[in-house]
Amino acid sequence: MKNLPLLFTGIFFCLAFSFSGLILSSLIQYGHLxxxxxxxNHPDSGEQIPGAFVEIGGHWVEGVNQPDEQTFPIPSVGLxxxxxxxxxxxxxxxxxxQQVRRKGFGADFERGWGERQTVPRDYILxxxxxxxxxxxGPDLMSIGMRQPSAEWHNLHLFNxxxxxxxxxxxxxxxxxxxxxIGDTPSPDALKIPxxxxxxQPPPGYEIVPTDRGKALVAYxxxxxxxxxxxxxxxxx
Amino acid sequence: xxxxxxxxxxxxxRPKTGVPLKVQLSEIDREMRVPVxxxxxxxxxxxxxxxxxxxxxxxxxxxxxxxxxxxxxxFGRARSAHLNAMAFGWGNNAIFAVALWxxxxxxxxxxxxxxxxxxxxxxxxxxxTAGIVGILTGGLTSVExxxxxxxxxxxxxxxxxLVAVWGVIMFRFRAMGHVYVSQWYILGxxxxxxxxxxxxxxxxxxxxxxxxxxxxxxxxFGHNVLGLWLTPMGLxxxxxxxxxxxxxxxxxxxxxxxxxxxxxxxxxxxxxxxLIGGPIPVWLVSAGIVGSIMMVIPVxxxxxxxxxxxxxxxxxxxxxxxxxxxVFGGMSYTLASLAGSAMALRDVNVITHFTQxxxxxxxxxxxxxxxxTMFGGIYFMMPRILNREWPSAALIRTHFWCxxxxxTIMMVALHVGGWIQGExxxxxxxxxxxxxxxxxxxAMLVPWLFSxxxxxxxxAIGHLAFLVNFFWMLAGRxxxxxxxxxxxxLKENEEEVR
Numbered sequence: 001m002k003n004l005p006l007l008f009t010g011i012f013f014c015l016a017f018s019f020s021g022l023i024l025s026s027l028i029q030y031g032h033l034x035x036x037x038x039x040x041n042h043p044d045s046g047e048q049i050p051g052a053f054v055e056i057g058g059h060w061v062e063g064v065n066q067p068d069e070q071t072f073p074i075p076s077v078g079l080x081x082x083x084x085x086x087x088x089x090x091x092x093x094x095x096x097x098q099q100v101r102r103k104g105f106g107a108d109f110e111r112g113w114g115e116r117q118t119v120p121r122d123y124i125l126x127x128x129x130x131x132x133x134x135x136x137g138p139d140l141m142s143i144g145m146r147q148p149s150a151e152w153h154n155l156h157l158f159n160x161x162x163x164x165x166x167x168x169x170x171x172x173x174x175x176x177x178x179x180x181i182g183d184t185p186s187p188d189a190l191k192i193p194x195x196x197x198x199x200q201p202p203p204g205y206e207i208v209p210t211d212r213g214k215a216l217v218a219y220x221x222x223x224x225x226x227x228x229x230x231x232x233x234x235x236x
Numbered sequence: 237x238x239x240x241x242x243x244x245x246x247x248x249x250r251p252k253t254g255v256p257l258k259v260q261l262s263e264i265d266r267e268m269r270v271p272v273x274x275x276x277x278x279x280x281x282x283x284x285x286x287x288x289x290x291x292x293x294x295x296x297x298x299x300x301x302x303x304x305x306x307x308x309x310x311f312g313r314a315r316s317a318h319l320n321a322m323a324f325g326w327g328n329n330a331i332f333a334v335a336l337w338x339x340x341x342x343x344x345x346x347x348x349x350x351x352x353x354x355x356x357x358x359x360x361x362x363x364x365t366a367g368i369v370g371i372l373t374g375g376l377t378s379v380e381x382x383x384x385x386x387x388x389x390x391x392x393x394x395x396x397x398l399v400a401v402w403g404v405i406m407f408r409f410r411a412m413g414h415v416y417v418s419q420w421y422i423l424g425x426x427x428x429x430x431x432x433x434x435x436x437x438x439x440x441x442x443x444x445x446x447x448x449x450x451x452x453x454x455x456x457f458g459h460n461v462l463g464l465w466l467t468p469m470g471l472x473x474x475x476x477x478x479x480x481x482x483x484x485x486x487x488x489x490x491x492x493x494x495x496x497x498x499x500x501x502x503x504x505x506x507x508x509x510x511l512i513g514g515p516i517p518v519w520l521v522s523a524g525i526v527g528s529i530m531m532v533i534p535v536x537x538x539x540x541x542x543x544x545x546x547x548x549x550x551x552x553x554x555x556x557x558x559x560x561x562x563v564f565g566g567m568s569y570t571l572a573s574l575a576g577s578a579m580a581l582r583d584v585n586v587i588t589h590f591t592q593x594x595x596x597x598x599x600x601x602x603x604x605x606x607x608x609t610m611f612g613g614i615y616f617m618m619p620r621i622l623n624r625e626w627p628s629a630a631l632i633r634t635h636f637w638c639x640x641x642x643x644t645i646m647m648v649a650l651h652v653g654g655w656i657q658g659e660x661x662x663x664x665x666x667x668x669x670x671x672x673x674x675x676x677x678x679a680m681l682v683p684w685l686f687s688x689x690x691x692x693x694x695x696a697i698g699h700l701a702f703l704v705n706f707f708w709m710l711a712g713r714x715x716x717x718x719x720x721x722x723x724x725x726l727k728e729n730e731e732e733v734r
Contacts (some may be wrong), residue, residue: 011424018504088378091312101513118515123447135590170300174307
């Protein structure tokens with residue numbers, strides 16, 4: 001093999017092949033997915049029919065998103081959005097996935113991680129997609145529904161052993177601070193069970209989440225898979 | 237003559253005609269000395285840094301309270317610092333040294349203006365350092381294999397181009413005649429890596445693509461860092477050192493052609509198997525599975541080619557420090573790749589995906605194959621570069637055994653532990669409910685994770701032996717050994733070996 005242009009052409013096209021096959025074609029195929037509404041307005045009566053694509057009179061009609069309608073997926077905003085940044089910079093992704101596989105492939109459904117499989121449209125509003133490839137800890141796609149209490153998440157992040165004995169998750173105590181109790185105890189002060197004497201604050205003090213801790217918990221609570229998409233219905 | 241033209245004339249690296257080959261090679265070695273020493277020194281230092289972070293991350297997995305007070309060392313950050321120190325600190329520096337040196341020797345060209353290489357190498361190390369400090373202090377991107385804050389990418393990019401362009405220049409001005417297979421691998425990889433890196437940076441961090449297109453880009457990139465960057469460089473090194481040390485040609489030219497092109501064609505489709513069952517179009521997953529299975533062809537072809545070259549020379553393999561590491565690496569490449577192809581099958585993937593098995597597999601490829609091969613390459617290269625021998629055969633032996641036994645323990649721990657983890661995750665009882673609670677699975681996993689830390693200790697000792705031997709060699713005066721002959725691992729049969 002002496003022919004440099006031929007060698008180089010081969011080297012170029014081998015990667016170009018997978019680049020166009022995997023990257024460009026998925027950009028073309030679903031790089032422009034839009035949120036959907038759950039209803040299609042009947043063209044004649046104006047009546048709302050559930051579903052994003054509905055067959056009316058032999059034609060498939062696509063729902064048009066109205067400004068005042070709820071569209072899906074639901075964007076995560078405000079504090080939850082800030083919490084996602086904490087999730088990213090702590091590297092939670094390296095132990096927790098955010099994806100639910102279809103029923104019958106793995107046991108995601110049986111473990112209660114989601115009522116339906118997740119599909120590309122579920123992720124279109126996320127600037128950074130955190131699917132994850134490891135489940136050293138459980139999947140978090142619907143953690144906001146499985147553990148809806150902020151108190152639980154705070155205790156879990158402060159010391160995972162309180163809520164999940166035997167867990168190998170590291171404690172995130174640096175997301176909490178110990179402060180002197182003011183006139184009245186803070187509403188979000190941690191109620192650490194008596195079995196954990198080492199974690200108790202000194203008398204007259206309380207442990208409260210920092211702003212970052214609050215944001216991370218808000219993000220956890222915002223992770224819900226409680227809506228349907230036309231291409232993925234519950235119990236599928 | 238214009239300054240630009242005179243610059244181009246001055247980088248023309250072709251040797252003067254009529255000089256004997258041995259003199260040419262020693263001239264090349266001399267001109268490569270400064271950059272190679274810089275790259276190897278940085279590589280070995282990064283290896284130690286990566287090992288420290290690896291131990292911290294590993295211990296944290298079975299002992300979560302360990303160092304828990306330090307936010308910057310929380311598990312997600314420590315493991316990312318480990319990965320980046322190893323991949324971009326150790327791996328890339330080792331590649332810059334070994335691959336450029338092989339390229340120079342095979343093309344029979346010498347490097348003019350090696351200073352540019354040194355500057356580029358210095359900036360590369362500054363970039364990696366900044367990236368790792370960024371990871372530890374909150375700049376972690378949580379994009380696998382692309383963890384460093386995007387701000388360091390331009391610095392890495394520019395230094396990479398300054399380094400890689402020398403590889404291309406050398407090839408361009410090569411001595412006419414046959415082009416050896418190692419040169420194809422190195423040239424290909426030098427070209428593929430920046431393409432992968434730029435696309436991944438762009439579509440994930442700078443202008444994020446919509447939804448899970450990012451995930452596909454991520455695994456196209458992440459898997460190809462192994463497949464089209466570390467693997468070709470490792471294979472190029474094996475193809476160079478195996479025949480070189482044995483003093484016999486490679487078994488079959490045609491098998492090496494087939495091996496190269498089938499790798500180039502199939503490997504870059506394989507990454508999607510990290511998303512089997514995930515929220516992406518199923519046809520993409522199928523394409524990824526096909527690519528992964530087709531990888532059997534280059535792997536088997538290359539394995540046959542290497543085996544037939546080394547067959548009948550096992551004593552030489554055992555005596556030579558270079559070949560011991562290289563052959564260990566080559567065999568691991570075959571095993572790891574075949575395991576990787578199997579992991580892409582849906583029936584296997586449903587068990588191994590999301591478990592420690594995958595982590596074991598990654599170390600199988602990157603450590604048992606790539607890193608061992610680079611160790612071997614450095615053991616061969618440095619005596620020629622420095623005109624000195626390795627001071628201690630005992631330290632090389634320590635390095636080899638610690639690395640070989642350590643990585644073997646790690647493979648067993650993570651593969652077996654991961655497989656059990658995967659089986660427990662999907663096991664259902666008669667009523668269709670999960671048979672094992674999640675925390676039961678975690679409890680099962682802890683002893684396996686503990687054995688991984690033990691294996692890490694062994695690897696750390698090996699790396700330390702390597703470090704000591706290297707700096708001893710670097711600091712030592714020209715030793716008498718270089719007149720006596722090379723440092724071998726079995727003294728008594730020295731004649732037989734040579």
